[in-house]
Amino acid sequence: GESVGLHLPTLSVQEGDNSIINCAYSNSASDYFIWYKQESGKGPQFIIDIRSNMDKRQGQRVTVLLNKTVKHLSLQIAATQPGDSAVYFCAENPNDSSYKLIFGSGTRLLVRP
Amino acid sequence: GAGVSQSPSNKVTEKGKDVELRCDPISGHTALYWYRQSLGQGLEFLIYFQGNSAPDKSGLPSDRFSAERTGGSVSTLTIQRTQQEDSAVYLCASSSGGKETQYFGPGTRLLVL
Numbered sequence: 480g481e482s483v484g485l486h487l488p489t490l491s492v493q494e495g496d497n498s499i500i501n502c503a504y505s506n507s508a509s510d511y512f513i514w515y516k517q518e519s520g521k522g523p524q525f526i527i528d529i530r531s532n533m534d535k536r537q538g539q540r541v542t543v544l545l546n547k548t549v550k551h552l553s554l555q556i557a558a559t560q561p562g563d564s565a566v567y568f569c570a571e572n573p574n575d576s577s578y579k580l581i582f583g584s585g586t587r588l589l590v591r592p
Numbered sequence: 593g594a595g596v597s598q599s600p601s602n603k604v605t606e607k608g609k610d611v612e613l614r615c616d617p618i619s620g621h622t623a624l625y626w627y628r629q630s631l632g633q634g635l636e637f638l639i640y641f642q643g644n645s646a647p648d649k650s651g652l653p654s655d656r657f658s659a660e661r662t663g664g665s666v667s668t669l670t671i672q673r674t675q676q677e678d679s680a681v682y683l684c685a686s687s688s689g690g691k692e693t694q695y696f697g698p699g700t701r702l703l704v705l
Contacts, residue, residue, distance in 0.1 A: 511691050513693070521699075522596075522696035524696070525693055578687075579625065580637065582634035582635040585634055
């Protein structure tokens with residue numbers, strides 16, 4: 480079946496450095512992508528989304544890049560802070576009649592002080 | 593404003609018992625989703641409600657699982673004759689419509705002994 484996956488299960492960065500979390504998706508028909516942050520014991524928190532008619536979108540300290548040619552999605556976090564430590568999930572909507580999201584397995588981001 | 597709320601936050605039950613999990617979506621949101629998250633895993637879609645349309649039940653893992661949404665607002669996910677493999681975090685999300693941002697609740701942590 481279709482799936483969304485992540486290249487790195489754990490990413491450790493120094494506080495103040497930039498972080499890049501990558502995600503590969505397999506459904507070329509997907510037209511909507513989202514990044515969520517999940518802290519321990521909490522539900523996923525929306526970070527940023529992007530639609531397939533764009534290749535880049537910026538938020539506060541975060542940027543999402545979409546490369547449809549290679550079906551790759553990335554989340555860049557600038558000046559990573561200890562509060563950014565969490566598990567990050569990418570998710571895609573496969574552009575079918577259901578609006579369900581298909582989630583990747585997640586990447587744990589650890590920020591070293 | 594108030595986000596998505598879920599109750600109970602934690603539920604411990606014995607194998608074979610029925611459980612009911614409740615979700616209160618964000619006021620005015622017409623779409624409601626249930627997902628399941630097993631330990632250390634990504635989210636797995638269960639069911640989707642949109643307005644008065646027939647729900648998309650394609651993610652329900654067995655006929656022991658059912659859900660309803662009364663009055664287009666509150667939803668209840670019912671698991672009959674619970675099994676140990678049903679142990680997981682059950683997450684509810686709502687959105688203002690199809691392919692709009694899904695906002696998640698804190699989840700219900702279900703443990704089947």
